[in-house]
Amino acid sequence: MRNFEHAAVWEADRDHFIHPYADFANFKAEGSQIITEANGVHILDSTGRKYLDGIAGLWCVNVGHGREEIANAVSSQIMKMQYYNPFGHSTNVPAAILARELASLTPGTLNHVFYSTGGSTANDAAIRIVHYYFNQLGKPNKKKIISRIDGYHGATYVAANLTGIHATKIGFDAIGRDLIHHVSAADTYRGGDGRSDEEYCDFLVDEFERRILQLGPDNVAAFIAEPIMGAGGVLVAPQGYHSRMHQICKKYDMLYIADEVVTAFGRLGEWFSSEALFGHVPDILILAKGITSGYIPLGATILSDAVHDVISQPQCVDGVFTMGFTYSGHPVACAAALETIDIMKRENMLDHVRNVGPHLQAYAKKLLRHEIVGDVRGSHLMLGIDLVSNRQNKEGFPASSHAADVVFARCKENGVIIRPIGNRIVVSPPLILSKTDCETIVDVLDD
Numbered sequence: 001m002r003n004f005e006h007a008a009v010w011e012a013d014r015d016h017f018i019h020p021y022a023d024f025a026n027f028k029a030e031g032s033q034i035i036t037e038a039n040g041v042h043i044l045d046s047t048g049r050k051y052l053d054g055i056a057g058l059w060c061v062n063v064g065h066g067r068e069e070i071a072n073a074v075s076s077q078i079m080k081m082q083y084y085n086p087f088g089h090s091t092n093v094p095a096a097i098l099a100r101e102l103a104s105l106t107p108g109t110l111n112h113v114f115y116s117t118g119g120s121t122a123n124d125a126a127i128r129i130v131h132y133y134f135n136q137l138g139k140p141n142k143k144k145i146i147s148r149i150d151g152y153h154g155a156t157y158v159a160a161n162l163t164g165i166h167a168t169k170i171g172f173d174a175i176g177r178d179l180i181h182h183v184s185a186a187d188t189y190r191g192g193d194g195r196s197d198e199e200y201c202d203f204l205v206d207e208f209e210r211r212i213l214q215l216g217p218d219n220v221a222a223f224i225a226e227p228i229m230g231a232g233g234v235l236v237a238p239q240g241y242h243s244r245m246h247q248i249c250k251k252y253d254m255l256y257i258a259d260e261v262v263t264a265f266g267r268l269g270e271w272f273s274s275e276a277l278f279g280h281v282p283d284i285l286i287l288a289k290g291i292t293s294g295y296i297p298l299g300a301t302i303l304s305d306a307v308h309d310v311i312s313q314p315q316c317v318d319g320v321f322t323m324g325f326t327y328s329g330h331p332v333a334c335a336a337a338l339e340t341i342d343i344m345k346r347e348n349m350l351d352h353v354r355n356v357g358p359h360l361q362a363y364a365k366k367l368l369r370h371e372i373v374g375d376v377r378g379s380h381l382m383l384g385i386d387l388v389s390n391r392q393n394k395e396g397f398p399a400s401s402h403a404a405d406v407v408f409a410r411c412k413e414n415g416v417i418i419r420p421i422g423n424r425i426v427v428s429p430p431l432i433l434s435k436t437d438c439e440t441i442v443d444v445l446d447d
């Protein structure tokens with residue numbers, strides 16, 4: 001890698017790099033912070049300043065930054081065989097072994113892995129597979145997908161339309177306006193409206209069933225949901241919600257897709273949270289981010305035996321499942337994933353999260369002493385904070401005040417990175433952090 005003067009990097013960045021979720025207006029004026037090094041739970045910028053990474057890169061660097069073991073696994077796979085296509089009948093060792101490993105770690109009969117390059121492509125693949133599945137079953141009208149307001153599922157065209165966050169839609173178009181429909185977020189802070197959790201859950205399940213009946217059960221194919229909404233602001237559903245939604249899916253012959261891009265690989269103290277924490281086994285499970293701890297892009301769409309049985313039947317055209325990416329099952333990415341899983345096992349990382357996670361949640365409750373904090377919630381290493389201008393009516397601050405951005409800037413000055421999203425703040429640190437690190441994040445927020 002060549003070395004560049006920082007000024008040259010700034011200039012190249014400003015003039016040529018279209019950043020994801022770019023704020024064009026402010027971007028050119030401020031210039032980017034250049035992150036140059038990362039180790040453990042810390043990142044360093046080009047000025048030499050060190051920060052506690054309270055968001056694990058972007059909900060993904062679960063085993064921490066700078067892992068030599070993963071670098072070694074990746075480099076030895078590159079030296080041995082860096083790429084050959086997986087189409088048809090060729091395969092590679094890491095892709096096959098990782099698929100078996102995922103099948104053994106996932107609950108129920110989630111035994112069949114379709115690889116992609118990240119969370120968006122894994123979700124896109126899921127929707128194509130769902131459509132193919134119902135075509136195979138001779139139900140070509142069953143195509144509509146129900147998603148949720150405030151859910152986040154990615155930025156490819158279909159995934160962006162599955163996403164229910166209003167701010168991500170502004171200026172962009174909808175694809176197939178009648179394909180994707182949204183129901184309410186399960187948001188016990190704002191949505192509950194004084195109802196008990198049980199009543200609120202009844203309301204959400206009832207709304208879902210009414211929507212299916214309105215669209216026509218013969219037209220509705222699947223429901224997609226994150227176990228806990230991440231980018232929506234760490235929204236936690238009332239107890240029993242996911243398994244009841246799944247029951248409704250079964251009643252109307254629909255598939256339940258669990259988007260565990262954030263909630264898998266230890267963030268909630270489990271390999272996967274759907275069964276372990278929310279009491280149901282989805283028909284399709286979506287993975288990305290933590291699967292390689294963010295070291296190399298990889299996504300996975302995992303199918304139950306029942307779904308796989310249907311899509312693997314020969315079909316009338318010429319019997320080929322004509323779906324796949326050049327990089328489906330990329331050997332280097334799969335090697336990184338295998339090493340990530342090994343690290344998590346060797347270091348008992350799930351136990352560690354079960355230990356530090358509740359501490360973070362409990363310690364963060366002290367933020368409620370501030371009038372501008374309406375709610376502090378989450379589970380294990382997913383923490384969400386709602387900023388309000390009025391606690392009684394839970395009203396947020398006007399967008400123009402950039403309230404969460406102000407908090408973000410102050411935290412950064414004090415050496416901690418958190419993530420501002422509208423009036424919400426989220427924290428999702430590397431899983432290896434200590435209880436003291438948890439306290440540092442909260443103390444800096446408190447300050």
Ligand code: PLP
Pocket residue numbers: 117118119120121123152153154155226230231259260261262288289
């Ligand atoms: N699904 C969820 C729940 C996510 O949080 C994200 C990204 O944040 C995605 C899907 C999209 O993943 P990617 O950005 O890797 O395409």
